[in-house]
Amino acid sequence: MTMAPLLIFLFFLSSIDKATAQTQRSNITVGSSISTNSNSSYWASTTRLFAFGFYPIGDGFMVGIWIIGSSNNTIIWTAKRDDPPISSGTVLLSTDGRLLLSSGESDSPLIDASGIASYASMLDNGNFVLYNSDSSIIWQSFNFPTDTIVAGQRLEVNWTLLSHFSETNHSIGRFRIVMHTDGNLVSYPTATTNTSRDAYWHSGTWMGGSNASLNLDTDGRLYLLNSTGFNIKTLAENRTGTFIFRATMDVDGIFRLYSHQIENNGSVSEKSIVWQSLNLTDRCEIKGTCGPNSYCTMGDDIVPRCNCPEGFDFVDSQHMFRGCEENFIKQDCGRGTEGMTWAVAALENIYWEDDGYALVWVANEEGCKQACLDDCYCMAALFKDGRCSKQKLPLRYGNRTNFATTLIKVGRGGTVTDPTSSEVRKTKIGNEIFVAGLVLIICSFITLLSSCYLVYRRKVAVYGMIPEQSSTPAFIEEMNLRSFTHDQLASVTDNFKEELGRGSFGKVYKGFLPNGVSRTIAVKKIEKLAEEGEREFEAEMKTIGRTHHRNLVRLIGFCIEGSHRLLVYEYMSNGSLADFLFKAEAPPDWNDRVRIALDVARGIHYLHEECETHIIHCDIKPHNILMDECWIAKISDFGRHVEIEAAESEIILLDWVYNCFEHGKLDKLVGDEEVEKTMLERMQMDIGVFRSSVVMLVVPIPDTMLLMALQARLPMPVQQRPRRQRRRPLRFLQED
Numbered sequence: 075m076t077m078a079p080l081l082i083f084l085f086f087l088s089s090i091d092k093a094t095a096q097t098q099r100s101n102i103t104v105g106s107s108i109s110t111n112s113n114s115s116y117w118a119s120t121t122r123l124f125a126f127g128f129y130p131i132g133d134g135f136m137v138g139i140w141i142i143g144s145s146n147n148t149i150i151w152t153a154k155r156d157d158p159p160i161s162s163g164t165v166l167l168s169t170d171g172r173l174l175l176s177s178g179e180s181d182s183p184l185i186d187a188s189g190i191a192s193y194a195s196m197l198d199n200g201n202f203v204l205y206n207s208d209s210s211i212i213w214q215s216f217n218f219p220t221d222t223i224v225a226g227q228r229l230e231v232n233w234t235l236l237s238h239f240s241e242t243n244h245s246i247g248r249f250r251i252v253m254h255t256d257g258n259l260v261s262y263p264t265a266t267t268n269t270s271r272d273a274y275w276h277s278g279t280w281m282g283g284s285n286a287s288l289n290l291d292t293d294g295r296l297y298l299l300n301s302t303g304f305n306i307k308t309l310a311e312n313r314t315g316t317f318i319f320r321a322t323m324d325v326d327g328i329f330r331l332y333s334h335q336i337e338n339n340g341s342v343s344e345k346s347i348v349w350q351s352l353n354l355t356d357r358c359e360i361k362g363t364c365g366p367n368s369y370c371t372m373g374d375d376i377v378p379r380c381n382c383p384e385g386f387d388f389v390d391s392q393h394m395f396r397g398c399e400e401n402f403i404k405q406d407c408g409r410g411t412e413g414m415t416w417a418v419a420a421l422e423n424i425y426w427e428d429d430g431y432a433l434v435w436v437a438n439e440e441g442c443k444q445a446c447l448d449d450c451y452c453m454a455a456l457f458k459d460g461r462c463s464k465q466k467l468p469l470r471y472g473n474r475t476n477f478a479t480t481l482i483k484v485g486r487g488g489t490v491t492d493p494t495s496s497e498v499r500k501t502k503i504g505n506e507i508f509v510a511g512l513v514l515i516i517c518s519f520i521t522l523l524s525s526c527y528l529v530y531r532r533k534v535a536v537y538g539m540i541p542e543q544s545s546t547p548a549f550i551e552e553m554n555l556r557s558f559t560h561d562q563l564a565s566v567t568d569n570f571k572e573e574l575g576r577g578s579f580g581k582v583y584k585g586f587l588p589n590g591v592s593r594t595i596a597v598k599k600i601e602k603l604a605e606e607g608e609r610e611f612e613a614e615m616k617t618i619g620r621t622h623h624r625n626l627v628r629l630i631g632f633c634i635e636g637s638h639r640l641l642v643y644e645y646m647s648n649g650s651l652a653d654f655l656f657k658a659e660a661p662p663d664w665n666d667r668v669r670i671a672l673d674v675a676r677g678i679h680y681l682h683e684e685c686e687t688h689i690i691h692c693d694i695k696p697h698n699i700l701m702d703e704c705w706i707a708k709i710s711d712f713g714r715h716v717e718i719e720a721a722e723s724e725i726i727l728l729d730w731v732y733n734c735f736e737h738g739k740l741d742k743l744v745g746d747e748e749v750e751k752t753m754l755e756r757m758q759m760d761i762g763v764f765r766s767s768v769v770m771l772v773v774p775i776p777d778t779m780l781l782m783a784l785q786a787r788l789p790m791p792v793q794q795r796p797r798r799q800r801r802r803p804l805r806f807l808q809e810d
């Protein structure tokens with residue numbers, strides 16, 4: 075297939091001054107068409123610098139816009155990029171004013187225009203435009219960039235450029251660059267969160283406002299404007315010469331500005347790089363270069379390589395960057411695996427993102443191995459200086475470092491069996507549902523990782539405007555907590571304006587951290603600065619500061635300044651479980667309650683067994699369980715609520731519930747409600763997955779609902795019921 079000229083335009087290069095280049099049009103009237111199997115396979119702009127039409131890729135064609143090059147065409151836009159290339163087809167501007175693509179039997183609109191087209195134009199700046207009968211624009215390619223912007227085009231706020239999958243596959247690839255509302259231009263791997271933990275490059279500009287934009291001028295200047303049109307950062311300076319400029323999110327994750335010189339005879343020369351977001355020799359620093367469970371290493375050339383750990387194979391051997399998966403039977407902690415042996419392989423000097431669900435302190439690497447082997451949920455552990463962080467799969471962002479070791483659990487042989495095999499037939503369906511439930515929970519956990527997860531690591535500071543305070547008490551040093559000044563917290567809470575709740579030690583306020591991506595926080599102001607307040611403050615810092623679990627409300631930072639003592643937590647937008655149970659219009663159904671119960675049980679299990687200091691939470695109750703924006707339940711220690719006296723009837727109910735449990739009559743508790751009986755049995759028998767045997771149930775009781783924690787066979791004395799004399803807001807107590 076050759077790109078034979080459709081129309082011969084005689085023009086002189088001297089006529090391509092900027093003004094005319096923007097306005098000249100090659101009018102495409104209704105009834106016009108282009109086709110893969112004719113000499114007219116594209117519509118060119120009047121200056122013949124840009125073309126819209128079919129371009130060859132692989133064995134087929136895609137529809138797009140390109141710079142008509144001297145040897146190779148440079149694609150700057152692709153229609154329906156995720157559709158497979160077509161072997162032949164026609165694009166028609168139909169008489170009823172639609173731009174249609176027909177390939178095979180079907181006709182489908184190529185784009186979604188907001189009106190009926192009278193004519194179209196391939197403009198000389200690279201913009202393909204549809205006009206209505208009033209000559210108003212009803213659609214333009216400049217408003218739907220794929221991986222590139224060209225001079226004159228802007229990347230508006232909330233817009234994203236997504237890289238190609240590969241040079242020969244233009245569907246959505248591994249990387250994206252986003253123009254954020256705060257003015258920061260940030261690169262992330264595709265399908266990750268908009269948080270600094272996934273970002274690998276950013277422009278470092280936060281003063282953008284709601285209408286910030288990335289702009290590229292015809293003189294090659296690439297810069298960011300804020301809402302009021304001020305240049306807040308120039309990424310690349312202007313230059314003289316006759317060039318076509320384009321900025322592209324490249325396949326390798328680097329955002330580059332290219333120039334293509336326009337020769338005297340009107341042809342366009344090969345590209346050269348004018349500017350790039352990252353000057354890396356180590357491409358492994360680009361997050362997402364290697365997919366899940368794989369790690370990146372650099373060879374002698376500048377090409378990054380993806381590797382699978384022992385026990386894992388490439389998901390796609392053609393495209394190794396897509397990651398690795400286990401080549402052994404996946405462990406199923408709910409059902410058990412028979413005849414399977416587990417070993418732990420060590421990968422020296424390889425580190426992953428630390429997304430541990432539990433942290434243990436161990437004497438040496440051997441201790442970390444053992445800790446992982448002993449825990450059915452542990453599939454890998456990151457070991458560094460006695461710190462053993464247990465991980466679930468998938469692992470992300472693996473690369474080479476000099477200081478750490480990854481321990482990976484590998485299974486051999488074995489078949490998945492049901493532990494209650496004699497009763498297999500009877501409970502099979504129930505188990506499947508239970509397993510399905512677990513899978514759902516795990517899936518939602520994974521989804522969560524990419525949607526809800528909030529970070530509080532030190533590197534967050536790179537994105538925040540708020541500098542870190544230098545003097546911190548010794549006990550805080552190891553905790554990865556962020557230190558704030560009082561002024562900063564006053565500013566992020568709008569002078570402690572919105573009160574979320576109050577406890578005996580002070581009030582909790584809502585705040586907003588202006589990060590690369592903003593996020594909401596809860597700031598607790600410890601007001602009683604007597605000794606008791608100081609102790610409360612330190613106790614919380616020491617206990618919660620060291621915990622790290624999805625089902626515990628997270629402490630992000632603190633402020634110690636003069637007499638001020640403040641604690642900063644992640645914000646839980648959906649209120650407390652008590653609200654959900656007692657006040658919501660639609661209280662949670664059985665499935666929700668089970669899910670919440672499991673969440674809480676996980677949190678308790680972590681406190682009791684897995685975090686470095688065993689912590690007993692003496693006051694689990696619905697008021698102290700908060701729901702985040704994804705309705706994940708998290709145990710908290712601070713109320714949004716004034717202390718409520720536990721009613722006598724509540725105490726009696728608790729006794730009754732405990733009695734029912736002891737006598738195996740839990741079904742009494744769920745009353746008439748349709749519940750999955752086998753699941754209830756399983757929960758009763760042994761929640762299985764939680765070896766501390768913390769059984770949590772949310773039971774409806776006539777006229778009220780109650781969250782009940784039934785804690786049996788615990789390795790340490792734990793109070794099952796709230797102590798009546800305890801009238802302080804819930805706290806974590808440290809085991810002495």
Ligand SMILES: *[C@@H]1O[C@H](CO)[C@@H](O)[C@H](O)[C@H]1NC(C)=O
Nearest residue numbers: 098099100101102120193209
């Ligand atoms: C394109 O069509 C519009 C409206 O029909 C007309 O005003 C304009 O002059 C045409 N331009 C060219 C280059 O033919």
Ligand SMILES: *[C@@H]1O[C@H](CO)[C@@H](O)[C@H](O)[C@H]1NC(C)=O
Nearest residue numbers: 078079109110111112113114
């Ligand atoms: C394409 O152009 C060539 C020469 O210009 C001509 O011989 C051929 O018939 C044309 N093909 C079609 C399908 O128009």
Ligand SMILES: *[C@@H]1O[C@H](CO)[C@@H](O)[C@H](O)[C@H]1NC(C)=O
Nearest residue numbers: 145146147241242343344345
């Ligand atoms: C043109 O494209 C071909 C195939 O994609 C490639 O092999 C060649 O290196 C390119 N030439 C230039 C000058 O970029």
Ligand SMILES: *[C@@H]1O[C@H](CO)[C@@H](O)[C@H](O)[C@H]1NC(C)=O
Nearest residue numbers: 230231232233254255284285
């Ligand atoms: C950008 O996205 C944010 C969050 O989704 C939204 O609040 C804001 O209104 C959007 N801004 C524009 C200009 O669309």
Ligand SMILES: *[C@@H]1O[C@H](CO)[C@@H](O)[C@H](O)[C@H]1NC(C)=O
Nearest residue numbers: 232233252254266267268525
């Ligand atoms: C990230 O931000 C962009 C721009 O605001 C938005 O389109 C996208 O949906 C966001 N992604 C996530 C996962 O929130």
Ligand SMILES: *[C@@H]1O[C@H](CO)[C@@H](O)[C@H](O)[C@H]1NC(C)=O
Nearest residue numbers: 132158159239243244245246
């Ligand atoms: C291009 O990559 C996408 C995304 O991985 C894949 O689904 C598609 O099959 C690929 N297309 C071709 C033609 O290889």
Ligand SMILES: *[C@@H]1O[C@H](CO)[C@@H](O)[C@H](O)[C@H]1NC(C)=O
Nearest residue numbers: 281282283300301302303304
């Ligand atoms: C844009 O930047 C100018 C100059 O720095 C500043 O005066 C103006 O307030 C900024 N606008 C916004 C909306 O931040």
Ligand SMILES: *[C@@H]1O[C@H](CO)[C@@H](O)[C@H](O)[C@H]1NC(C)=O
Nearest residue numbers: 285286287299300301302303
């Ligand atoms: C956004 O800014 C651009 C120029 O910086 C301006 O043309 C546009 O009207 C602005 N949009 C809004 C909604 O303020």
Ligand SMILES: *[C@@H]1O[C@H](CO)[C@@H](O)[C@H](O)[C@H]1NC(C)=O
Nearest residue numbers: 293294295311312313314315
């Ligand atoms: C860049 O633009 C400025 C102001 O428009 C001009 O003074 C300067 O000469 C230009 N630089 C180049 C290299 O063209």
Ligand SMILES: *[C@@H]1O[C@H](CO)[C@@H](O)[C@H](O)[C@H]1NC(C)=O
Nearest residue numbers: 144337338339340341342343
């Ligand atoms: C235009 O000139 C360049 C060098 O100046 C040359 O490489 C190219 O082949 C020429 N193209 C045409 C169509 O003459």
Ligand SMILES: *[C@@H]1O[C@H](CO)[C@@H](O)[C@H](O)[C@H]1NC(C)=O
Nearest residue numbers: 309348349350351352353354
């Ligand atoms: C990349 O390196 C070049 C030359 O060393 C330098 O001019 C440019 O500023 C660097 N760019 C970045 C983003 O570091």
Ligand SMILES: *[C@@H]1O[C@H](CO)[C@@H](O)[C@H](O)[C@H]1NC(C)=O
Nearest residue numbers: 356358359426427471473474
């Ligand atoms: C390796 O990955 C870690 C975690 O993602 C990251 O902090 C570190 O900067 C990376 N190191 C290199 C050399 O890329």
